[in-house]
Amino acid sequence: MSSTPPEYPGELIERVRAAAAARTPLHITGGRTKAFYGEAAAGEPLSTTGWSGIVSYEPTELVVTVRAGTPLADLEAVLVERGQCFPFEPPHFAPGGTVGGMVAAGLSGPARASVGSVRDYVLGARFINGRAELLTFGGQVMKNVAGYDVSRVMAGSMGTLGLITEVSLKVLPVAPAEATLVFALGQHEALEQLHRWGGQPLPLNASCWVKDETQASAPELLFVRLRGAAAAVDAACERMAREAGGTRMDNAVAGPDWADCRDQRLPFFHAPSPDLCLWRLSVPQTAPVLTLPGAQLIEWQGAQRWLWAPAAAASEIRAATAAVKGHATLFRVGASGAPGVPRFDRADAAVEIITQRLRAEFDPAGIFNPGRT
Numbered sequence: 001m002s003s004t005p006p007e008y009p010g011e012l013i014e015r016v017r018a019a020a021a022a023r024t025p026l027h028i029t030g031g032r033t034k035a036f037y038g039e040a041a042a043g044e045p046l047s048t049t050g051w052s053g054i055v056s057y058e059p060t061e062l063v064v065t066v067r068a069g070t071p072l073a074d075l076e077a078v079l080v081e082r083g084q085c086f087p088f089e090p091p092h093f094a095p096g097g098t099v100g101g102m103v104a105a106g107l108s109g110p111a112r113a114s115v116g117s118v119r120d121y122v123l124g125a126r127f128i129n130g131r132a133e134l135l136t137f138g139g140q141v142m143k144n145v146a147g148y149d150v151s152r153v154m155a156g157s158m159g160t161l162g163l164i165t166e167v168s169l170k171v172l173p174v175a176p177a178e179a180t181l182v183f184a185l186g187q188h189e190a191l192e193q194l195h196r197w198g199g200q201p202l203p204l205n206a207s208c209w210v211k212d213e214t215q216a217s218a219p220e221l222l223f224v225r226l227r228g229a230a231a232a233v234d235a236a237c238e239r240m241a242r243e244a245g246g247t248r249m250d251n252a253v254a255g256p257d258w259a260d261c262r263d264q265r266l267p268f269f270h271a272p273s274p275d276l277c278l279w280r281l282s283v284p285q286t287a288p289v290l291t292l293p294g295a296q297l298i299e300w301q302g303a304q305r306w307l308w309a310p311a312a313a314a315s316e317i318r319a320a321t322a323a324v325k326g327h328a329t330l331f332r333v334g335a336s337g338a339p340g341v342p343r344f345d346r347a348d349a350a351v352e353i354i355t356q357r358l359r360a361e362f363d364p365a366g367i368f369n370p371g372r373t
Contacts, residue, residue, distance in 0.1 A: 106156025
């Protein structure tokens with residue numbers, strides 16, 4: 001990891017102070033690997049990439065404290081050397097992503113439904129607020145929070161509450177055993193089977209159902225990943241294969257496939273048409289098959305569903321997800337854009353009030369990533 005002069009946070013503070021005084025918006029950036037996500041932010045770019053490096057790492061305590069501009073790939077490489085990882089599998093999407101961007105975006109990978117989200121692994125954070133004050137919340141242990149846990153609020157805030165400078169994160173040991181099973185199941189049958197398995201003591205870690213709509217004869221396949229003790233994984237493989245006719249994959253093949261799923265490199269994520277948009281549907285795991293136009297890929301044991309559809313279908317898509325108590329996000333916009341279509345569903349009134357109060361408290365001048373969410 002590169003070392004950085006200790007005065008660098010001071011430079012960030014001065015930039016924020018000057019922007020607040022002039023009420024000049026700031027567009028906080030890291031590796032820009034998630035710049036496509038959310039509404040476009042206005043303002044002068046303020047990059048964290050110069051502020052990188054591991055501040056402390058205690059493998060025996062399962063905690064790492066790292067500067068926001070640290071490349072995510074570099075940090076994960078250090079963790080792997082000690083047999084540890086971020087279980088929520090943060091997406092990279094492209095080289096150069098930073099730890100601060102990982103937290104600010106709040107996105108998780110295939111194992112999210114089983115192990116939790118980014119927010120669940122944030123122990124503490126330091127950030128510069130809109131008054132140019134360097135604030136510290138949380139710490140480096142799990143039981144250190146009294147009252148409202150502000151550090152975790154930064155996860156998924158999209159840089160609208162402050163400029164993250166440092167974060168402490170819980171890590172976990174890599175699972176001793178892993179296996180992937182593949183089943184030839186239609187969407188309805190796959191969801192029913194996942195619900196059945198979800199109520200049993202099985203080491204389920206991730207799932208992915210997909211059908212390649214570009215091929216008329218393409219099979220409908222359910223992939224299920226198991227992680228845990230070797231005996232538990234082997235026993236679960238035998239039981240699940242017997243119940244639903246699954247086949248165990250070679251880990252050397254399955255591992256890269258799960259990474260491709262995490263980073264949206266699977267064939268499904270290649271837009272069938274340049275003008276189509278990628279929609280992310282967040283619904284209860286027990287939600288039924290959603291009858292919507294276009295190809296779908298289903299993760300998180302049914303809770304996250306990806307859909308290729310035009311921006312003009314926004315009302316239909318959002319009505320369908322709302323009907324099952326879910327919501328839809330316009331995740332990637334097609335080549336023709338999506339004028340007038342919000343990227344995110346409107347939050348309910350109570351959540352919106354809390355969000356506005358937090359922003360007023362931490363960024364009274366409204367300089368951080370205005371319009372991003």
